[in-house]
Amino acid sequence: MDGRSEAEAAPGIELAPLAPPANLTAELVRRLAAEIRAGRLRPGDRLPTEQALMRQAGVSRTVVREAVAALRAEGLVLTRQGVGAFVADPAARGQVRIDPGEMRSLNDVLQVIELRIAIETEAAGLAAERRDMAALERIIQAAAAFDRAVDAGESAVTQDLEFHRAIFAATGNSFFPRFLEFLGPMLIPRQTVRPYLEEPSARTAYLARVREEHARIAAAIQAGQAAAARSAMRRHLTSSRDRYARLAGRLALSQPG
Template sequence: MAADAVVDLRIERRPKLSESVVSAIRAQVVSGEYAPGQKLPTESRMGELFGVSRTVVREAIATLAADGLVEARQGAGVFVKDHPTLAFGSITLDVGNKISHALNVIEVRMGLEIESAGLAALRRNAAQEAQIHEAFFEFDRLLERGEATGKSDFAFHRAIAAATNNSYYVEVLDALGMRAIPCDVASPWGTDSMLSRNYQEGLQREHLAILKAISASDPEAARAAMRAHLTASQERYRALLSGQQAKWISGTAERKG
């Protein structure tokens, strides 16, 4: 038991400063300290409050904006969004950069997205199907240009949720926000292996299977394809965790040697 605890401490990366600021502001928003529509303090003031630079504050605000909690209005400041995802804000309150948290998020997504894929195959209209296609091809375009694909990956899954024509699927997915997507430089769980072209091409093949099933109005195939996609993501994270443990064991052996 003691050895296991040591391994956990060794392989865990310390949070970035911006992630700590994100968690603090998110807690204030969820608790109601900052109400919907309320303006946040200026970058300078937040830097003073949190003891960080304005660059760190900007990075934190960008993450919160991507998660749908705040919006920046040019010349006016940053405001808390009046958005139903605030009701689910506690879902991501404590999400950090541990692989265990990433696995927990994927488990939640499996409960949500497997059924949403099946419903999308049955209920989507032409415009919604087009949005799913557009997100798929935007991912491909960004991949070819060597740019971050995380936002288009999230857009693909969100478009499927929207195609259920049940707004709650979208709301819960929005609450998870970009932290649900590992293959982006902004994600706390992104690694060189997860940002590689081969990794992302594999994601696209999985996405294509989901897209084909939805387009064919085959709900069971859509559910199966989404289940396969998210299960593969779980396995990739478990492999990453095993690799970190092996690296630590190897490093310990070398030091003792």
């Protein structure tokens, strides 16, 4: 800190409206991250309020919240309940993570999902074996929040991330949540994939399927059935991998000769 009040918002930050067809969440993350890395938003500065970001960037509250969640996962900001989001001290940021800038293709996304299958399948099994009532309640609440977001027509990225965080926390092994920091915002890749690659109806059907898959995972963990939890998580992530493989194939076909 440099002596300024930590609730003091940095002056002079004014973002131009975002224009479709860009992925609005990913683009807002990119712009805010650029402000932070360029030093125009310094450690301890408060990000503009939700209302200010909505007005400046011309996006919805959901886009703003998902962008802030992605920045938090990347270690660039810290959030304080009822106060706002603040730029994190670089010395406190994780040194090892997957940078969204590294994800240049859907094949990169597929490789990250393969990594997740290996780790999260076991995490689900351990969560079923070790969860206590508080951990189980967090998983159930996260699944319900995802359902509400989908019903509201949202992309539910933040709620999806919290569901997986809750499962990792339920393992009782502190290294599992730290693995999420390694993945950063790439844990939920749909926020970075160009939306025009998929029809809205297909995206809606996919989220409905994710809702069902979350329910099966949560039920197995609640019942303490480790094998079923591992199987349900593997099916969930395999379904996601197959979806992005289809999108990659569609993109390849659309490329000129």
